[in-house]
Amino acid sequence: MSTDPNINRILAERYRLADLVGQGAMGRVYRGEDTTLGGVTVAIKFLSQTLLNDKMRERFEREATICALLSEKSIHIVRVRDYGVDEHDIPFYVMEYLQGDNLNDIIAKTLMPLPRFFKIVRQICLGMEAAHEGIKFNGEQTSIIHRDIKPSNILVLEDASLGELVKVLDFGIAKLSQAGAAQTHSFMGTLAYCSPEQMEGKELDSRSDIYSFGIMMYEMLTGDMPIMPETNSFGGWYRAHHETPPIPFDPNLSVPTPLAFIIMQCMAKSREDRPQNAGDIWRAMEPLAKQFDRPLPQVAFHPDAAISIPQVNVTDESIADPEDNTQIIAASQRLEARAQTQSRTNDDVTIATAEICKRLPWPNDKPQQKIVFPQVITEEHHAIPSLWGMLDREELQKRCRDSRYNQFLCIEVPHPMLLWITALYNNELGAKWLPCYLDLKTTVGQQITRTLAQRGDYCILLFALGHPERCMHLTKATIAIRQRQQLIRWADQGQQLRGSDPDASKQRLREAYQELKGKILIKLEAARTNTNLMDY
Template structure:
């Protein structure tokens, strides 16, 4: 069945050309910006309508979109939002830079990352998160942003002529926006396998919830396996697992993989059940990652050779 959106002109400006992604948060189309001579852009329609939800949600959407636009200007590791609006069906949409690359999810599925590649990617993702957690000035106040849905499919890896392999984080602010209408405990949003215990409870989240999700993702990046497994993929099973099951260790999952103890310790600390037992800021994580990227050259070379064998 053909997609009725293909060929549609949005806001007298963006002509939708191809569906390039779908997910719980919405649908993404490649489009061209008619006003700028056909420059390619990505348009994301959010999976909610602000119909019958008064102006409060529309104001909230505009604030989230404005904040995400500012974030993308502040960090090269966050996908830039260039425009936003609400279509004739009252469905909110973002217009983002169009980037061709691979989802980190696809990359992990192909093969485990080498340690050098892991360190580079994890550092770039952490830099994007730090920028968001540090906050953006909006209307005279600092507005910190928690992502709430850190997972490999929300990381885009592109080949950049200046930077080489460049990682960008997608979908800042969207989970909170979608969750803002309704009872949080009844309307869970996120991805079960990556959600912190406090997110499963529907609590107000801080930066340490993203740190937990980052820990799950970093474990998966290095091993290709999840640190936590459940008998079924139900909310109840994941709730119990995140709250009471100790995460699997690197020795259990990948006994032959030579991962430095400091990196193992860092990732396992991110997976602590209590937020107070995790690294308290992304800066703490960056310190460890960067110590390997800028450490003693002879030790570094030897480690790289070991991983490239």
């Protein structure tokens, strides 16, 4: 039973608050019902009570105004329907309730085929172009610079006519570019996606958003960031965006050369060298898009099915590290709730699986300590890989909305051994590491490794220390397709190789893991760093 006092509250004698669907430092978002319009589902965003000052109130109201006016121009902007202040003097605004997949989650699940890439990019361009062309604000035509273009601010919805409808979200730090207006020279944005001029706090125009868009397009096609700093600090990112050239596209991805050129041009350090507006990007891409203009296969929002794994020889490296295949999966802390069906929960764990997992107690043969171990769960005729862990109850309560990260390391000699790394991350507590080893010479190690590759995801069951009767938190992590392919190759090779010293292999993996932690933290922190305090 919920303890949130807002649940079932009637707001402005019209909106009934149903449940909390997102929260962050900036505020909370609830799913609600518009009782005046027959119970139409809406999303209602409140400004955090800790930010109730005149400056934040003005910014919050401006965000609502921008979205309301822009959504009149373009279907690719989230629509705002109402704005008000409640009886406690807390401002709120009411939006359309969106059910779909966040682009960040889509990127984490699979490499994006070019036809789908072009369809999504076209709609993002249309949304950006509408914002950059501007709105009438205080009687003046005003250009809108988003300043925080990134995958987590793009939502992809299933649509009967378009197939997929794309929405640009979160204009919380959008800048009104008005002629003659006094300009502020401060930095706001997400470090990993900021343009060089944005890092400098300079006056921005649409070309800053284009730089961020270039980084995002690269990520859509590769699953990776084109630029990484030496340290995850403002100074590290400042140097990276100013001095580090983007990593060229992997030839094995078969990205067309003209497309790669356009994306690289968007990431030019000098804004004069970038496409000058979003329309220019699509006009350059449209001839390429027509070459791939064919019906897309049914989009699988939940990658449960087995994949076709090509047979490729394993490299000769003693420790294989598919670093470029790692994925960060954002927690469900955004204003748009992920699509729900009768067969699935918010974290894409099937209801049947969730019911089974929540009934499972901590195994009697495992000590009730802060340990991590793998296990295969049987759901009807399906084998589901899972990771079990025990944490302090207080810490576990604070990690229910963490981002999830995974990566795999493998060593072949002296003994074929796999290190399965999972990390939970939030800005307050940092990273919680959940590593476990899989011996590829054992039946259990082979079964778990192949099931991970086939499923492409796994459940994470977290128990509170001293409460072994049932798991306190259940979530899911997704494995990138290239990692799934690598897991099969490692499993095949593990069967063929001779094993001799498992402890020595574990020690070498442990050393590689400690060296890798720093790089993983940079990725995790970069994905969550946002100086405007917007964490949806």
